[in-house]
Amino acid sequence: MFAPAVAVAGLVKRYGEVEALRGIDLTVQPGERFALLGPNGAGKTTLFSILATLRTPTAGTARVLGRDVVTERDAVRRAMGIVFQEPAIEQRLSGRDNLLLMGLLYGLPSAAARKRADEILGSLGLAEAAGRPAKNLSGGQRRKLELARALVTDPQILFLDEATLGLDVDARRGFWTHVRTLAAAGRTVFFTTHYMEEAEVADRIALIDAGRIVALDTPRALKARLGGGVIRLQTDDDALARTWLAERGWAAEAGGTELMLVHADPAAVLPELLRHLPVKVRRAEVHEPSLDDVFLKLTGRGFASEGAAAPAGGGRGGPNGRGRP
Amino acid sequence: MMLRGIYAIVVLDMKRFWLDRARLVAGLAQPLLYLFVLGAGIGSSMGGSMGGGAYKPFIFPGVLGLSQLFTATFAAITIVFDRQIGFFKAVLVSPVPRPAIALGKIAAGALQAYLQGLVVLPFAWLAGVPFSFVSTVALLGAMALASVTFSALGVAVAARFTSTTVFPIVSNAVLLPMFFLSGALYPLKSPTTPHWMQVAAHLDPVAYAVDLMRGALLGPNYLFFSPWLSLPVLAGMITLLTWLAVRVFNRGEDDSSLGATNFNWRR
Structure with a gap:
């Protein structure tokens, strides 16, 4: 019987008065692609840091590949690869030197570390860029180099913390092609993201808000939870529209510049709604529920609205790339 | 893993x-x-009052120590940058034990200080320092000891900072006093040297290191401390400073910043 890739039970982390995690329980199976989503300040980074052995929990336990992150820290460190949101390579040194150093840090002899570095650089299509100082590489290449760094020890579990933040669509796609290949080879991938189409890749998603998991399911099941379709409205006066809707028993969520409603048969009620709303409707849209809708419903905040790359106001179909079925 | 970790940090x-x-x-x-401007100026005004020898050869070991001290401190200061650049985050999630980071930084700083010393060394000839095979070998040994001492001192201090803006203050408040009190530029054992400065020199690691280098290069007549005192004192100081440096890094286990927080000095 294999140990779960990640097993977290009753995890609490306090920073002084602030309770960043208020009792997290979750289990990730080996080979799973698992996404951890939540607004900024929800506790994602704290949970991530604990799993990555960079912080110790106040209470509860966390195990990675069956090893306790506190008492068996070194075993966990040896078994995992991690890509941070911020760069964790020495920009002045070449990609090859960076990987060589990583190999040495994990105890490989120089020759083996050099060989391993070249293997990984080749497999990620970085062989030609490997001799240049990392700072001279493109954003996409640098991120791939981060992935390469995390892969030096051939880890069975990969942690990706907003690994593609700030990359353009092509570079993100390129990055995820490699991650999917790694996952297909049986590695567990545990990641956070602000990009909707990346979250859709996950086998399961945990939504975390204010230090608690508010939902944990497959993307399909999460979307089915809303029970029906979604109406999005852009009006001249969202606050008034919301009050008016609430008086008639409609719970509307305000997401950025629009309102979101859930209904069993949205197309049927939309004409009626438009006729009676006391405000001007500039835009109305009916669609199948997306993760963004689920997110908004459960946390009261838009999925990408706090992402660094999201445009102000969260325009539809913008570079935040909310995937639509 | 400790030795491999130290090696990896040194290679980096x-x-x-x-x-x-x-x-x-x-x-x-x-x-x-210091050697050719200060040395020429002060040397000429002093005449031949430097225990019989010329001034430039006398201060050469002191100037050598100065260059090693500043190189080692500069190397140690990279710890502060390391906290800011991400690479150390990758080091922190690797199985390298925290003390290996401190020991690796000390070893790398000592190596750099030693290299800088070797670059300064040929100028001894221009300063008129008499060389012999034995004095050169003794000096190379003393330089190694000085490099490790200065590097351990630098890391023990630098590890407590998270900002480089305080470095000039540290430099003026710690390094220069230690250099000036070390007897690098004047003879500590001269009867006219104030007694309190002789006492202060006993607490100054730079004084022992410079004295040892001077004795190695110019002969035992120039020693202020007996080597039987300076050798164990330097060894003890290296041990103490290394222990202080390791302590800071060890504490970094839960705050992922290698132990230091903001500008606060830590116990």
């Missing part, structure tokens, strides 16, 4: 040092200024 720092190898030449400016 030496690779970065090699990118800045022009610093070895730029680093000559300060010691040569």
